[in-house]
Amino acid sequence: MASETVSDSTAPEARTRSSAVGVLVVTAGVLAALVAAALTALSASDAYAAYGLPDPGPVTRFGLPVVRVIAESGAVVCIGSLLLAAFGIPAKRSGALAADGYAAVRAAGWAAAVWFVGAVLMVAFTAADASGRPVHEVLDTEVLFGLVDALEEAKAWGLTALIAFVLALACRVVLTWGWTTVLFGGSLAGLFPVIATGHSATGGAHDIATNSLLFHLFGAALWVGGLVALLAHAVRGGAHLGLVARRYSAIALVCWIAMAASGVINSLVRVPLDQLFSTTYGVLVTLKVLALVALGGFGYFQRQRAVRDIDRGSGALVRLGAVELLVMFATIGIAVALGRTPPPAELGPVPSKTELLVGYPLEAPPTLFRLLFDVRFDLVYGTLAIALAVLYLVGVRRLRARGDKWPVGRTAAWLCGCATILVATSAGVGKYAPAVFSVHMGQHMLMSMLAPPLLVLGGPTSLALRVLKPAGKGRPPGAREWLLAFLHSPLTRLLTNPFIALALFVGSFYALYFSGLFDVALTQHWAHLAMNAHFLLVGYVFYWPVIGVDPAPKPLPSLGKVGLVFASMPFHAFFGIALMMSATVIGQNFYRSLELPWMTDLLADQRLGGGLAWASGEVPLIVVMLALLIQWSRADTRAARRMDRKADADGDAELTAYNAMLRQMAEQDSPRKG
Known part of the structure; x- marks a missing residue:
């Protein structure tokens, strides 16, 4: 009864803490949306003129980056929560999720629902933007389906919406660690359709641009989403907080390196160095690089300090992580605006068909x-x-x-x-x-x-x-x-x-x-x-x-x-x-x-x-037969050595018994012959 009383008394406090994280994420998302909309205002008109497209109106022009921020915010929180549940929070030895892991999966389900809504809206906004119409004019089913059928990016968002919908449903029923890892892989796959479209998937050098974008977006999703999940786990007062923080810190460092390298490569493909400060696209790239550099240094050192002081409570981790999270989402806003800005490379000479x-x-x-x-x-x-x-x-x-x-x-x-x-x-x-x-x-x-x-x-x-190294009895699996x-x-x-x-x-x-x-x-x-x-x-x-x-x-x-x-x-x-x-x-x-x-x-x-x-x-037949012959030869050698060691240990008792049996059989046959 005492444990039930404690559980009842701490439940409102836990809900209050979780609500605080929710408010923080919503605040960060609003900041990202405002940044994206503000920066889009500087370049959207130029983009329509550059591509020879009619202006679809302010609702579509400013609504599209806001809706994309909503979709991407849901995506990163979903991915980060599933990352935490699969590889951050230790599962039970039976394979079932612990209470903290289950809470992270449920959070991923809600985030996937947001991702789904944002992706569905992106289908309509993308169709409106590409056709130069206000968004309300393309909501007719026949018109929308016709536009989606002709637009690869709209199809990609439709496929993303389907993946997010499946994730939202699956997160409501999953209870085991194994299926959580499957959902984590599915959440990463949900990023892929959109990566395969857009600036990086078209024009010259799109092979390098798309490959670098893979590293960049996957790294960003794991980094940002992982931090959201870590803060939620800390605010909930979750178990093994020090272990979870150390695991996230290692992942975040790798993600930052991948993002920095891939971002530089992608930018060099899309904007020449001499246009880095003379074009809107180049300025946005510079802003994003500066934000990533600041985040990398600030985030790494503050996490190291927070991990050292984790035994004194989670307050330091939450306070420092909240600041980092706000800057991260502002960077997402810059990235969304960057996607709405035509790269100088696309406005240059027309590449050949092969390119x-x-x-x-x-x-x-x-x-x-x-x-x-x-x-x-x-x-x-x-x-x-x-x-x-x-x-x-x-x-x-x-x-x-x-x-x-x-x-x-x-x-x-x-x-x-x-x-x-x-x-x-x-x-x-x-x-x-x-x-x-x-x-x-x-x-x-x-x-x-x-x-x-x-x-x-x-x-x-x-x-x-x-x-x-094995985790050891009673220790979390690694x-x-x-x-x-x-x-x-x-x-x-x-x-x-x-x-x-x-x-x-x-x-x-x-x-x-x-x-x-x-x-x-x-x-x-x-x-x-x-x-x-x-x-x-x-x-x-x-x-x-x-x-x-x-x-x-x-x-x-x-x-x-x-x-x-x-x-x-x-x-x-x-x-x-x-x-x-x-x-x-x-x-x-x-x-x-x-x-x-x-x-x-x-x-x-x-x-x-x-x-x-x-x-x-x-070729494989030669390799396989050669390998099998070597393996068989070594197996025979090992078997002979085992027999020799056994014979040395027991005085060759097996051979002695076999010879005795032969003598006995010979003695039994001798009277018959006589």
Whole structure:
């Protein structure tokens, strides 16, 4: 009864604290909306004139940035709350969410509802803005659907609204840590449709601009949303506040570095240095950079001080975090205004068709030298390859520092796999792949059939489990426990099922290239990113149970491993032959529209790509068989050593017993012969 009395008495106080955080977030959102509207007033008229569009009126002109601030505020709070629930607040050992985690998920649900409303309004405002009409004129269903069908950005906001709606519903029913991590991934996916449209997705160098925007917006969402969730957790008087604050501080530092680097890269693509202070866009970029620099330094040092003083109470953290939050939302307002301002690069000379469709010119045909050394760094996969190599080497170094050994062959295999990804995406192969089918097929083979077997031979999860320290009994789970939970999750067991892995590995060839899906994907940069991710992941889950050093959730016997590899070979061979025999050019309209003077015979290029697919099917067989032979040899050696150690320990009792049995059988047979 006493505990119930305490709970009842503290409930109003907890609600009051939560309301205070809500008021703070609303205040910050209003500040962001005012900043966005004020700065938009300086550039909106110029934007309509620059693009030759009629002015849709003040409601649409000023309402659009305000509505976008509402949508983005809901998005960052939703993402930050789910981040807190999934990786900040420790879940129970049973996998159920703790009370604080459940509160964060419920907050994410309300934020997702705000995100949904803002995204729905953005559909109408975007349609009105693009058509030069007041927003009330496009609210007719037939008119709105017609405009949305013609506007990629309006479609993107519609898809975002659908994702936010699903998140809002799911957050009402989720009670476990595993599903919370799924919702967190879904919330990040909700940012992607809008990233794929707008300034960064059009014009020259849109590949670099879009990739940098991915880092920038994801970093901003985790940084800003994470701070909101941390303040809410502190105001609620949540458990493990020091641990949660330290985890957020580490994430915030990484996000700030990613935002700073990607923001500089994106700005250099959109505004020349000599126009940084002479154009409205350049001034807004400068303001945003200054705000980010101030936030990075101020936020880091104040969080460090607050974390040190966390045992004295959460007051310091809340006070300092509130100031940082207001500046963060003001920065969001600047970013929204920046999105409403035409970049100088878009108002310059009209890019060629190749630059518009691919992002950069291709003036010469691909040669072996250009495929290897004509570098165009891929910010997503190039960064991924370098980061994976560095993290692996750091892990190996830590093992050796404490006196443990790690096989050199595994390190070499992992680094070769990372190098393969780097060459496939950031060398000339990656540069020519979007425009030349045969080069694309070569990239496909590298990403799905060469890099994955090398990576699984590196044993990354075994290395991580040896490097990461266990949380210990009674302590909150950490990175090692999260990794183990993922390895034992139903999703991992499903994907590494031999039949599922085989179907994904070989079936995706036919589903992508013979269904018309590839033709649609060719025009979208985000689709190229998704294809490379798919190639790499399905290759990894296929080769993991076959030759992987890490124990697979569903181990295969030796004959099963060989059989799985041989079962995939006919499908690869038939796919390559089908490409070579086909009289229809896949992606013909897109490749013709590039107007590359040195690409005249598309069918011959497709046949070359089919030949690469057919011939490359032998490469994984060689790698797999060589790896299996080495693994079998080492297994036999280990078994022989175990038998020798056992014999030394028990005086070879097993062999002595076996010889005694043979003598006994011989003695029993002797009287019969006599």
